[in-house]
Amino acid sequence: MKKVKIILTAAIIGLASVHANAQFGKLKEKINSGGGGKASGNFEAFNQEKDEMGITGQYFGMSDKKSYGFRFVKEANGKIINELQYFEKKGTEPQLKLYLKESYYTKNNVKLFFIWVTANADGYVELIELEPGVLAQIVQTTESANGGPATLDAKRTVKDIYAKDQTKFTTYDIETAQAKVDMIIASLNTEKIAKETAEWMKIEVYAKNVKKVVFSNQHYNLQKPGYPHKIAVTGDGFKTELDMAGNMNFMAFFNSPPKVSYPGQQINIEYEMNGQKVDRETLRKKSAAWSNMVKIIETKDFEYRQSPIRTIREYNTYHSAYVQDYACIQLLYNNKDKFKVDQTYQLTVRFYANRDGENGDLLAEGIIKLKYTKEAKLAFEGDPSKPEEKGVWAQFEAFLNE
Amino acid sequence: MKKMPIYIQKIKLVLLLLFVSLQLKTNAQENQNIELSKLANGNFPVYKIVENHGDFKIESSSKPWPVSFIKENGAFSEIIINRSGIIEEKYQADLIGYPAYYKSATSEIVVTAIDKKIYYYSWSVKTGASIKYILSESNVKNYENEKNQLDQYRNSIKMLQSDTRNQRIEENNAKAEKLAEENTLKGKTIKSIKIVAIEKPAEIGLLSILAIGVEFELADGKILKTKNLGGNTPYTDFEADVKGGSFEGGDFKVADDSRKIPNDKIEISVWSKYDDKKITGKYSSTINYKKDIHYNYSGNAGANGRAYTSGYTINGSNGSDGKSVTISATNTTVNGELVNKLIITDTFSGKVLAEAKLNINNTIHINVSGGNGGNGSIEKTGDGGNGGNGGNGGKINLTGNGSASLKIVETNNGGTGGEGGKTKSAAYYNGKNGNSGKKGILIKQ
Numbered sequence: 071m072k073k074v075k076i077i078l079t080a081a082i083i084g085l086a087s088v089h090a091n092a093q094f095g096k097l098k099e100k101i102n103s104g105g106g107g108k109a110s111g112n113f114e115a116f117n118q119e120k121d122e123m124g125i126t127g128q129y130f131g132m133s134d135k136k137s138y139g140f141r142f143v144k145e146a147n148g149k150i151i152n153e154l155q156y157f158e159k160k161g162t163e164p165q166l167k168l169y170l171k172e173s174y175y176t177k178n179n180v181k182l183f184f185i186w187v188t189a190n191a192d193g194y195v196e197l198i199e200l201e202p203g204v205l206a207q208i209v210q211t212t213e214s215a216n217g218g219p220a221t222l223d224a225k226r227t228v229k230d231i232y233a234k235d236q237t238k239f240t241t242y243d244i245e246t247a248q249a250k251v252d253m254i255i256a257s258l259n260t261e262k263i264a265k266e267t268a269e270w271m272k273i274e275v276y277a278k279n280v281k282k283v284v285f286s287n288q289h290y291n292l293q294k295p296g297y298p299h300k301i302a303v304t305g306d307g308f309k310t311e312l313d314m315a316g317n318m319n320f321m322a323f324f325n326s327p328p329k330v331s332y333p334g335q336q337i338n339i340e341y342e343m344n345g346q347k348v349d350r351e352t353l354r355k356k357s358a359a360w361s362n363m364v365k366i367i368e369t370k371d372f373e374y375r376q377s378p379i380r381t382i383r384e385y386n387t388y389h390s391a392y393v394q395d396y397a398c399i400q401l402l403y404n405n406k407d408k409f410k411v412d413q414t415y416q417l418t419v420r421f422y423a424n425r426d427g428e429n430g431d432l433l434a435e436g437i438i439k440l441k442y443t444k445e446a447k448l449a450f451e452g453d454p455s456k457p458e459e460k461g462v463w464a465q466f467e468a469f470l471n472e
Numbered sequence: 473m474k475k476m477p478i479y480i481q482k483i484k485l486v487l488l489l490l491f492v493s494l495q496l497k498t499n500a501q502e503n504q505n506i507e508l509s510k511l512a513n514g515n516f517p518v519y520k521i522v523e524n525h526g527d528f529k530i531e532s533s534s535k536p537w538p539v540s541f542i543k544e545n546g547a548f549s550e551i552i553i554n555r556s557g558i559i560e561e562k563y564q565a566d567l568i569g570y571p572a573y574y575k576s577a578t579s580e581i582v583v584t585a586i587d588k589k590i591y592y593y594s595w596s597v598k599t600g601a602s603i604k605y606i607l608s609e610s611n612v613k614n615y616e617n618e619k620n621q622l623d624q625y626r627n628s629i630k631m632l633q634s635d636t637r638n639q640r641i642e643e644n645n646a647k648a649e650k651l652a653e654e655n656t657l658k659g660k661t662i663k664s665i666k667i668v669a670i671e672k673p674a675e676i677g678l679l680s681i682l683a684i685g686v687e688f689e690l691a692d693g694k695i696l697k698t699k700n701l702g703g704n705t706p707y708t709d710f711e712a713d714v715k716g717g718s719f720e721g722g723d724f725k726v727a728d729d730s731r732k733i734p735n736d737k738i739e740i741s742v743w744s745k746y747d748d749k750k751i752t753g754k755y756s757s758t759i760n761y762k763k764d765i766h767y768n769y770s771g772n773a774g775a776n777g778r779a780y781t782s783g784y785t786i787n788g789s790n791g792s793d794g795k796s797v798t799i800s801a802t803n804t805t806v807n808g809e810l811v812n813k814l815i816i817t818d819t820f821s822g823k824v825l826a827e828a829k830l831n832i833n834n835t836i837h838i839n840v841s842g843g844n845g846g847n848g849s850i851e852k853t854g855d856g857g858n859g860g861n862g863g864n865g866g867k868i869n870l871t872g873n874g875s876a877s878l879k880i881v882e883t884n885n886g887g888t889g890g891e892g893g894k895t896k897s898a899a900y901y902n903g904k905n906g907n908s909g910k911k912g913i914l915i916k917q
Contacts, residue, residue: 243534245520246556253559256578278681282721306679306766310718310725333580334594342708366597370580416708416720425575426566426630428641437707437721 113139113157117234123181124202125154129232132239138232139164140205154183154197168197171219178261180254182219189215196220198251203234206247222259226251263326270375275305279323280375283419283436284308289379292321298374311414312438314402315445318382322421322434328372331423332431337367338424339380341401343417344408348401351424359472363396369423377421377434383462392462399466402440402450406463411447414439501629504571507585508548513540516590516607521615528615530606537607539590550574551583553592553607570636572629584622591622601626655704657744661691665742665753670700676738677763678828682724686710686742686753698722709746715739716759726759730813730829733759736806758807761829767816769795769825769866770841770883777849777857777893777903787858787903788846788890794866794912795840796820801874803832812874819869835879840866840912842886848893848903856895856903862887865912875916884912 113128116139120126125142139157141164144150152172155164168183175181181199196208196219210224220226228247233239242250270276284305286292291307312318328337340349354364372378382398385391398417405415418437422429442450452461460468515536522529535556542550551563551574563574563583573584573595580594581604590607600623606612670683685701688710697703700722712719716738717726724740727733739756743749771794777786796819801812806829814828814836830836842864848857865884886909893903 243556245518245533246535246558249556249559278683278723282723304766305681306728308725310720310723333578334575334582334596336597368596368598370596418708426572426633426637428637435721439718439720 112137113160116141116157125181125199125205127203127234129203129205129234130236132231132233132242132244135236140232166195168195174258178258180258184219186215191220194220196226197232198254200231200242200247200250204238204242205232206230206242206251207232208251222255222262226255259330263330266375267326270301273301275301275303276323276375279305279308280325281323281434283320283322283421283434285310285312285318285320285436285438287312287317287319289317289319289384292319292379293376298376298378301376310439312440313443313446314383314440315443315449317384318438318440319379319384320382320419320436320438321379322377322436324372324375324377324421324433327374328369328423328433330373332369332433334425335369335430336424337369337372337377337433338422338429339367339395339397340420340422340429341398341417342420343401343405343415346401346404348397348404349422349429350395350397351427351429353397353400355427359469360396363469394462396466396469399462403463403466406450409442409447409450411442411444414441416440501625501632503629503632504565504573504585505547507587508541508551510588511539511541511585511590514538517609519606519608519612521603521605530612530615533605539607547571551590553583553590567633567636567640569639570633572626572633584625586621586625589618591618593622595626651704652706655696655706657688657696657705657709658746660688660696660744660746662688662744662747662751663691664689665744665751667740667742667753667755668701669755669757672757675762676726676757676759677761677831677834678726678730678765679728680726680763682726682738682757683722684719684724684740684755685722688744709744710742711745713741729826730761731827736761736829759829760807760809760831761811762809762831762834764835764837765828765830766837766839767826768839769797770839771795771843771863771866771887771909773843773887774846774860774890774906776846776890784849785851785855785857785893785903786849788848788860788893788906790860790906791843791845791863791887791890791909793863793909794842794884795825796867796869796912797825797838797840798869798871799836799838799875799878799880801870801872801878803874803877804829812878814874814878819867830878832874832877832879835881837881837883838868839883840868841883842866842909842912844887845890845906845908847890848906850893850896851900852896853900854895854897855900856893858903859890859892859906861906862889862909864909867912868914870914870916880914882912882914884914886910886912 117127119141121142122144123142125140127140129138129140130136131138141155143153143155152170154168154170156166156168157164159165166185168185171182171184182196184194184196187193187195191211191213194210197205198208200206206228207230208226209229210220210226213220213224228244228251231239231242231247284292286307286309288307291303294302338349338351340347350364353360381393381395383392383394386393416437417440418435420435421433423431423433450462452464453459515538517536518533520531520533522531538554538557540552541548542552547568548571549565549568553561555561561576563576565571566573566575573582575582581592582595584591588609591603592605592607593601593603595601601619603619603622606618612618666687668685668687670685673680673682683700685698687701688696688705690696696705698705698707707721716733717724719740724738726738737756737758741752741754743752771792774789774791777788798817798819800815804811804813810832811829812832814830815824816826817824842862845860845862848859850856865886868882868884870878889906889908892905895902
């Protein structure tokens, strides 16, 4: 009896699996194979139906010229479902059901339908209406299922086009459809950025510090580890004065992510003290040693409204050594003869967008008072009681003499 | 010595000239004004670059793209590409006098023409060109060759641009210097200084930030302003004497301890660093302590045993206990507001850790959680290290006549025990997990 139960269970699972695969539909197969859907029959009857989106009808695939049925269903069993049904065989059951991203439609009049057939990126199916009666089928390979459509940052590629009227294929080839999809996504992105800005401005720490550089002796006071995308600090730990003997860290708040606002550019950081300026890009071009020491920062690495945390000088416990930005150390070195114990010195830090070695817009600026304490003097000039430990100036001079 | 026949000499000469001319053609990098002059407005066949796991394939598109070149004052200032005939994309010259590429204001795509081919690509100073499309009347066959040609062009034209670029940088620097000279306080006679609170928040407490700008009226009637008031006078051109907090870059930050705020008000006095306090501007504002405050006296986490230390088994260190603190809360009135004066002391040493004032409608958040235990080391050939124990949460004693009205949110969890290190060898044992610390308590007296 037990054996019979096992066989029956296996058979049921097998049937369910066959059904599930059938539901993936040829649309999914076409995504994976780049064509090859096996449509059967015609769907002219769909043209008699009307829906409020104007989508329902018989469509032809550009790659195989075969006919398919698409039906938009707004409501079922008293519930709003906003479902796009895809048919490649005649019958009452669609081979795939996709769902409307409602906010794109209500706010931007963009008709984007999606379904995650599996949780992997290649299990994503998306259709975007390019114009009434023309749908672009899109794949993306970068993101896994997230509960909604692939994000606007996903790399979307048009795989095929479906049109009610086959003459539309003279207007829409794959490239044209791709251009139109890129344009639609760009318009959604613009709105997303504006909406994000409004949301971020509600956070006091951001609103008070946007376009500013903030400082602290502790990393975690500037940005909670793992939270570059949102504010998770109170700002209480931002400092206006730092002891030069201790950690000196900083971070910028941008009014939009530099990756979006300054695509394809670099970030330059400028330091100023007592009227003297030093910047990373100028030093980087000075010599091979400087080029190795001062790494290029590209805007594509600044994808959030908070910059990664930068350090002027910080003790790294893992390496048991100090990490230093030699560009700023160069500026401090230029000023070393002016430093007196217990005096403070204003340091200005500026983030610029930079293209081909030329500074563009100023993205953020901040001022910190650096205090040259007794301990700082020992750290920078060297401790006479520990001749085996080099001070910062000696280390820096060794670098300059390389 | 046998003389070389004349015809051989002629062939050699022709070959040499051919080689030299080819070299010149290869090495000569002409700016885009010259490259674009070889092209005419019109429809260009499009080749799409398709990348698949590092392999690049070139596909011919079915529709040409209309492209037009805009010339102003003898130089090509803009390229307009009508992508697929439906989207108009505009690209501006990077350096009008000696352009190397045309850039978009909104996308990373740039456009460069070389030998009548128009490259549509993104550029990284680290990895060079990433070509998306090539628009060309002639055939395009090999991606690597096209990329190499474009990379070589971009890298070498940059050198040739340097004179024009330096000229532009100098012009911009001259403008910046003129602006700085007009706005600096150096060498200016100041008649008066006005300190302006850009915003007057109704609620100011410990660590509040107030945007404060400064206006300098000069003897000639001109008014210079700091950046946050729309001017360009640097914050580093003046000095400030401050009570109750600190003032840098146009932001006044209220102190973190009420002992640093005499008379429960903030005061700023500003003077030009070039004027030696002859003229000063003053500002003061009372504080109502209407801001929540946060204190962190949690224990430190124990260090992890470093992994794969063959021959050694390193246990994670124990997390330390959260501090036990006593908070004395006293009702008082400050600037017409009901306030609790708080003195926070280390219960064991009696040392005062902080003093604060807090409006009775606001909350103190205090964290005295124990630190987490460190994880034991992971070993290849040995037992895994034991996880360290979590520290205990601290005890908070609340005393004084304000304790009943004090709003407090305490976090006093015991630290989590560290995870025992795993061994990679069946012959050895995994380390044991550390014990978690006990939760602390809050006692109101």
